[in-house]
Amino acid sequence: MSGRGKAAEEPSAHSLETVARKRSRSLAALGYTKPQTYEELRAVLASGTVHFPKRLRQVAIFLWQHPSEVALGTIAQVADQAGVQPSTLVRFAQIFGYSGFSDFQLLFKDRMKGSWPDMQGSQDETGEPNANLHFLNGMVGACQASLGRIGNDFDIAAFETMVDHLAAAELIYVIGSKRAFPVTTYLSLTLSQQGVRNVLVDNVGSTALDQVGCITPRDAVLAVSFSPYNSITPDLVAVAHERKARILTITDSTFSPLAKLSDTWLEVVEQDFGGFRSLAASLAVGMALVHGVVARRTG
Amino acid sequence: MSGRGKAAEEPSAHSLETVARKRSRSLAALGYTKPQTYEELRAVLASGTVHFPKRLRQVAIFLWQHPSEVALGTIAQVADQAGVQPSTLVRFAQIFGYSGFSDFQLLFKDRMKGSWPDMQGSQDETGEPNANLHFLNGMVGACQASLGRIGNDFDIAAFETMVDHLAAAELIYVIGSKRAFPVTTYLSLTLSQQGVRNVLVDNVGSTALDQVGCITPRDAVLAVSFSPYNSITPDLVAVAHERKARILTITDSTFSPLAKLSDTWLEVVEQDFGGFRSLAASLAVGMALVHGVVARRTG
């Protein structure tokens, strides 16, 4: 919001050179051009051509998932929510060629302004006095928003590929921890009910590694993983990958460590409300996968 | 964003009097209460009961017509666009009982955050030739329908009672099998993450009966069960009932064997599509329960 600094001038040939010599790492120096719009930024992030270290990746994930927080908040608030230092945000912005966070933030503000061109008139009077009911409504809203996103942009090609691989597999290993575990549980259950043989890797008795150690190249792994990616799932999937199994993943961003291990992956972004995350979209996609596999095998 | 000032305390009877004597004009002094939401503010402005002098009216009109500018901009930018001095904006905010512009601006930011939780809404009703996509849309529809039913008829009283009992319990046993298991898994996980001690009765090693054999009258059981009711869940709950624990149930019909064993129960009806049942509504209600318990215990 402040401290814009007088160094806000466009990166001239000279300053580019200087930066490149001094810090040696800026996307501009690598031939990238500074994203002028939010969509361009998203495209760059999604391309996966840029590999960030831990904290910067953390920032990228947060920007991806909570653009409105970035637009509305101060650098301190955003840094806090993303779990990094304010200076890390500045570094991130500068890597993309901006003079600092304020400059960078304009992308997000413009985006918001653009997609909400000062409506006037629409009124919804939903006075909600009860706190519990309020939360419930918020949670329902988060679920519906998550489901809504599926309708908008869904990678049907990736989905079909996943169905193909799963249908062709001799045995399907279903892997997921923490928040993803309810999803894998339901997947495994419905697969079994539909007569599709599968193994739910639940790590009871800490036997997960031994289980995935039995995977053969004819098998497929259906992995589900959400940010933060600090569970055992990536390790298990890495083993499966070494053993040359097909890896099919449901995850919530390009930055998932599973993305690069996977033959195909689907992005399913779940919304949260008050820190409680929806699973509705993932479950729906999961059911569709099961249905697809059954249809492919029987049809 | 800054200079919040130490004069942020609510207008007490005394300060009201003082202000009224000194400046003689604040809506609080006129019996108005400080608007807590953007909608309330709009209502006050629209009512036309307040007559502002020229510059303040200018402010009111600008706020009405360009709420997003107010949310995203700094006081200087907003003042500039509205054609007034920054201090005029501060005065305006203070008339409504806020300590200053920053405080006032939160109304607009919250409003934006709330109604822009990441894109949502637009559904394309294109006739879908792809079978997989068709099923996915059907599944999404089933989820949304299930969620929608919550909004219509929800027994908030039963919900509150359940929260009370759960919050009062020494230890919470979470029980559910088959389709209900993903729900109990997520319930147990989030409860633990929120610091609420609980036992997930998962029947690994067929130890479920022994686990529930440890239940005391000070404990509570949170049971989830769906039709058909042929699983082990009713048996486990029956044991818990004999041991005089509180029984709180989420189920899908009056005919559930759990209903008669329960102190309180909530009906959550999940819709299915092609034989695949949604869990969205149960999960949403479950999260609301967890949230309620945490709020009750900490608040």
Add this chain to the structure above:
DNA sequence: CCTGTTTTCGAATGATATTTCTATTTTTTG
């Protein structure tokens, strides 16, 4: 036309946010 009150303006002030810089930690490389 004058006087008391209300409103507005704009500079001074106090507070906050952003950025820069450096020591430390982590990672990579030979």
Add this chain to the structure above:
DNA sequence: CAAAAAATAGAAATATCATTCGAAAACAGG
């Protein structure tokens, strides 16, 4: 395993912002 490079955290510095306050202007009533 050691040395070099990169990345990070944290604090200090700096720029910007929000608020206050006194004086000038506009207004209303007599």
